[in-house]
C-alpha cells in the first residue's frame with residue numbers, strides 16, 4: 001500500500017541569477033517519497049542533484065510548484081516543525097570544534113529539547129539507539145575531528161536519526177569512502193529505511209550500488225528532466241544508458257556495468273569456465289580483445305591449466321604454443337601478435 005510522506009507537484013528548481021534572470025536547473029518534477037523506501041538520486045555532474053535536495057529540504061525556494069511533507073507546504077512549516085519531520089545530511093566536513101561523537105549526535109534532539117537543551121532520559125535512549133543503529137557505539141566518546149571520513153559519516157547519519165525524522169535526505173553520503181565503506185553505508189541506509197519506516201533519499205555517483213540496492217531511482221538528466229522507476233525499469237527503458245552516455249564510455253545492458261570504448265585489437269577464443277576464466281575474459285576485454293567462448297583451430301586459443309600449485313595460460317596460434325603464469329604476461333604477448 002502506498003504511504004507517501006514527501007510529495008512534489010510540478011516543481012521547478014533553480015537559481016535567481018539577477019533581478020531579471022533565473023537559471024532553471026530542473027522542471028516539472030512531480031514525485032513522491034514513500035515510507036520505508038530507499039531512493040537513490042542519480043545524474044551527471046551539474047545535473048542539479050544538490051539543488052533538488054536543498055529544495056526538498058526547504059532550504060531553497062522553488063521557481064515554481066510545491067513540496068509537501070505529510071500534506072503541509074514545506075516552505076511554510078516552522079523550522080522546529082520541519083526539523084522534527086525531516087533531516088538533511090551534507091557531505092562537507094564541518095568544523096565541530098572539540099565535540100565528542102556523542103555530543104554531536106545529541107544535537108539531533110535539539111528540536112525536542114527545552115531552551116537549555118536539557119536531555120531527558122528518553123532523549124538519551126534515542127541517542128544511544130541512533131549510535132547503536134549505525135554500529136558506532138565504540139566511537140561515541142571520541143572527538144569528531146579525530147574520526148575517519150567513514151566513521152564521521154556514520155556519526156552524521158546517527159545525528160540525523162536522533163532527530164526522529166520521517167524523511168532523511170543525504171547529499172552524497174558515500175563520497176570519499178572506500179568501496180567496502182560505501183557498500184556498508186548504503187546497506188545501512190536501506191536497512192534503516194526498512195526498520196524505521198522512514199523515507200530515505202540520497203544522491204550518489206555510485207551507479208552500481210544504486211542499481212543493486214535502491215527501491216527506486218530518481219534519474220536527473222543534464223536537461224533537467226527527472227525520470228523515476230525501479231532501477232531495472234530505467235535500465236530496460238534505456239534511460240540509464242542515455243543519461244550517462246558520453247564519449248568513450250557506454251552502459252552495457254547485459255552486465256549492468258559501464259564499459260570503456262576500446263578499439264578491438266583481435267579475436268581470442270577461450271574454452272574454460274569458472275572464476276579464473278571469468279577474470280581472464282575481463283583482462284582480455286580490457287586489453288581490447290573480442291572473446292569467444294569456443295574452440296577454433298584457426299585463431300588464437302587460450303586454455304587455462306590449473307594444478308594445485310599454480311594457474312597457467314596456454315596460448316596456441318597457427319605458429320606457436322606458449323605458456324604463461326600470469327595474465328600480465330598473456331596480455332603482453334597478445335599485444336605483440
Ligand SMILES: Nc1ncnc2c1ncn2[C@@H]1O[C@H](COP(=O)(O)OP(=O)(O)OP(=O)(O)O)[C@@H](O)[C@H]1O
Pocket residue numbers: 015017023025043044045046047048049050051052
Ligand atoms: N548558487 C548558485 N547560483 C547559480 N547557479 C548555481 C548555484 N549553485 C549551483 N548552480 C548551478 O546549478 C546547476 C546544478 O548544480 P548542482 O550542484 O545542484 O548539481 P549536482 O547534480 O549536485 O552536481 P555534482 O554531481 O557535480 O555535485 C549547475 O549548473 C550549477 O552550476
